[in-house]
Amino acid sequence: MKVFKLDDEAGAGTWLLRIASVAGMIAAVVGIGVFMHRGQTFPATMLLFVIVVLAVLFSWSWTGSIFSALARAKGYVEGVEGDHRHEWYAFKGQRVRVFLDAKQQPWFALNEIAFILSLQADEKTFRHYGSKELAIPDSASEKCLSESGLRRLVKYSPHPDAGALGLWMEREVLRVLRNRRERAIA
Numbered sequence: 599m600k601v602f603k604l605d606d607e608a609g610a611g612t613w614l615l616r617i618a619s620v621a622g623m624i625a626a627v628v629g630i631g632v633f634m635h636r637g638q639t640f641p642a643t644m645l646l647f648v649i650v651v652l653a654v655l656f657s658w659s660w661t662g663s664i665f666s667a668l669a670r671a672k673g674y675v676e677g678v679e680g681d682h683r684h685e686w687y688a689f690k691g692q693r694v695r696v697f698l699d700a701k702q703q704p705w706f707a708l709n710e711i712a713f714i715l716s717l718q719a720d721e722k723t724f725r726h727y728g729s730k731e732l733a734i735p736d737s738a739s740e741k742c743l744s745e746s747g748l749r750r751l752v753k754y755s756p757h758p759d760a761g762a763l764g765l766w767m768e769r770e771v772l773r774v775l776r777n778r779r780e781r782a783i784a
Contacts (some may be wrong), residue, residue, distance in 0.1 A: 612659050619656040623649050683737065689714060689766045690759070696771055697738040704775060705735045705742035706767075715757040745772070 626645045633642035684695040684707075692714055695707040712719035719741070724732050731747030734740060743751060745767070752764040 616656060616659045619652045619659065622652045623656070626652065687766075687771050689763060689770075697735055697742055698775075699735045699737050702775070702779060703745065704771060705733075705738060705744055706748050707738070708732070708741040708743055711743055711748065711751065711763075714763060715751070715755050715760060717755075717757075 626649045630642045630645045630649075633639070633645070684697045687694050687696055692710065694710045694714070697705045697707070699705060708719050708724075711717075712723075717723055727743075727747055727750070731744050731750060732741060733744070735742055748767055749764065752760045752767070
């Protein structure tokens, strides 16, 4: 765990904001207790709003953005990793990321396909695959199988789920992508 120092990324002003917001939250909590003890609920309620504002300031001082964690989660759900956008599909409960290249052709994440078919995702296993079947497309940061590469893998795989994976690719992924392209053209 990183130890924070005064000369770290944040300046003295940021540290002052952090300390002041924490001190303000503590004072507001104490104030709420005092007002509730006296039976004054309105000032206690107002102090709750002060605590929320101070908590937002405190959060912003640490993250740089109040909702940065939500933005990261939203990007993850939308299929964005760094500069690379992908879509998620599920095969028997296993997530498979599908990247689309510039021509809107699908590329399936090799690690996830190899996991489903119990294969090693190494050079030896895929040594006979060409660059049109196995590559790192511009839309991804890892090795992926093209549609033809996945069809070839499914065709020659002895794994019991290989046939189901081929049907899944055709029915769940390619059909959805074709329908989307047709709607975009129309």
